[in-house]
Amino acid sequence: MDMFQEDTLSSATSSPASSLCTPSPHPHGSSWVQELSHDQQGLRLISLLYQCAAEVAAGAFDRANFYLEQITQLASLDAPHTLQRLAAVFADALARKLLNLVPGLSRALLPTGPGSPAEAHLVPAARRHLFDVLPFMKLAYLTTNHAVLEAMEGERFVHVVDLSGPAANPVQWIALFHAFRSRRGGPPHLRVTAVHDAKEFLASMACVLAREAEAFDIPFQFSAVEARLEDLDADALRHLFRVRSGEALAVSVVGQLHRLLAADDAGGGRSSRHVHVPGSSCLTPVQIIARSSPSSFGELLERELNTRLQLSPDYSPVLSISPQSSPVPGQQQQREKAPKLGSFLRAVRALSPKIMVVAEPEANHNAPTFMERFEEALNYYASLFDCLERASAAQAHRCAGERARAERLVLGEEIRGVVAREGAERKERHERLARWARRMEAAGMERVGLSYDGMMEARKLLQSCGWGGGGDDSAYQVAHDASGKAFFFCWHRKPLYSVSAWRPAA
Template structure:
């Protein structure tokens, strides 16, 4: 198992909300616009990705009529029901169409720049939440991040410590914590556990707290949950000021959990440094960090686009290899959750962009400059991650790699996620 690593379009046609039940099955026909012929020995998959990049180049050159023509070709030759390349191209052409639509109808945020975000109705929000839970089940990336972060927290806490406090940034459904709670309940005597969970929806925070409290009760674990509402969870100033409301008790051991969160604060790097310094001043025993291993924070659109195509091509290939073609869960994940991410990276600009992923080396520099030191992840954490892959995702394509005392999980030779521990 160990390996080594070398929102909707508003273009000419309105794209409906991406619900799997609403998507009309795709059928090939003899009247499709055909892509330009292949050159040399280029594979069809590589050729289609090259056409995607050509479309992005035309947009970056403001040649919008030519871009629309090429996007029409790609749209006619891609499908949410095809192979991994067809599905990838389908998603990216929708995102390119959305970017083109901003040339005529520009949506702006208060901080400037185009944004693909909109207020979700109850049905859309439910679909997004459901797609996240499906993503957690059918891919190893989130579970790997949670499992490894949990192990880093457990190992940083002394066996005899009787009071644990975890601050979890963007707790969402809290799916990370039941395994850790179970491990704590098996300690003798079991410690008390307090979780401060942040989010921007009070109802989701309340439901998450109720679920965790019921689970803790079933384990006989003394537990408290404190919701911490962030008006703007993507604003580092808002996140930093919220730390002032966190109650710290002298007898508690503090752990901070930043799993797939810090990248959202990159729109203001100075304030992000301030946020990290505020965490450091709280003297946590451990800070767990997980992030995508990709650079989607390039200010130049074309560079960002090429990086995104490469990253998500590996994600789609991994889904292709591990799930049957008829998987509705995969369709939901790709057409709802991954679509939301891709549209943000491709179509949004300026302060409107949320998915600002950067590579581990950037996070390493930022964390060290904020006073943190890297804590090596343990051999036991490694064996746990390998076991997770072997038992639940038995494809040889998933590879686990160790670099700078941190773990990287990827597909084939492409690292996709990193997890690290800091003090």
């Protein structure tokens, strides 16, 4: 790596505005790229991303720009290799983060939504592609339905509230129709209330479900609430959802509950203390990508990551909570108080649901420091990019453009949400299950164990779709968490999503 001149180093401590006026150093041409082998380019990319993130965190425009220039010579959104495309998305997020130090320029130049406004209509199709080729949402729907079915045994009037918003899909409830129809005693009178901010989606969902319910001869009613989850009035949930006495209530929320943490920035959490399990064969996500390359590159990349993340080679990202690390309840509640989320969960508890099922990304993207969030996001989304690459390669009939749109418009937007944004605009505040458990318990909820039958159904789904049997020898796994009551959906033994079930504590 070329050394910076003294004037460049000193400019890193200047104000953002003055840094913009100072010429930034840049590599002399791009010949250095051709001199690197593919393995060396990948290793250089990882190093450049970490160095760039550190300079962005310091607000050093010149030095961050220097690294961004080098990254963009090695990476692009349409590159053939996964790591190059991942690096291009992270470079975009880091550049946006840097530009946010000059709010006027940022607001003038950067769109606030996914991609450009002209691409907004492509987002639903990109989400559908992810749903089609990756198992995680299907597993979340199936596991949720199984938990609801078990909780509603013997109930004649059932009300399901779907809070999944953009992650909602009518196929989840069509599958529940199937399950209810085949249960002993016949199906219940079923009412589904869906919360979504798109009127067209709600109207379409109502038509689809009404048609399917009629075909299954299930008494059915649909209610629509046109709103975003984070905009709901916690004090008016009973009225909004039209909760009725005599109905058994179930609440489902897939991949959205974390958005309530952005409503009050003080609710952003500190990373949980945890212990790593030594001797595990679990790989970090970027190591998985590396091992699909020649061994020399894999070894170099693992060494680079182990140095930067201060991990031993047998590091396992599967977490278990140490009993000694549990804080004093009063202190923990005071430190983690999140008014919007806490009041919402307490309001849900007041509705007395028989079950509330929560599916969330299993990642710590709500850490207090930028570098912690960056490191976590790089490894987490490396796994998702790798999953998507493998799935797309296995379906040769699918256009590579669909994969590219999903990477850019869905995963890329999430990465920008984690890396580039702050305050109330940082919606992607994913947290790990252990932390969600503390939040739920603080709101007066207790765990409902997900059954072994539910796990077997999830593994059957993986097998039937050609994703393996879900066991230890599969690329995808369904596993219990440390408590044995919740599920992790894993890629190469790294948990990527969690599903847990809750009810009001006695």
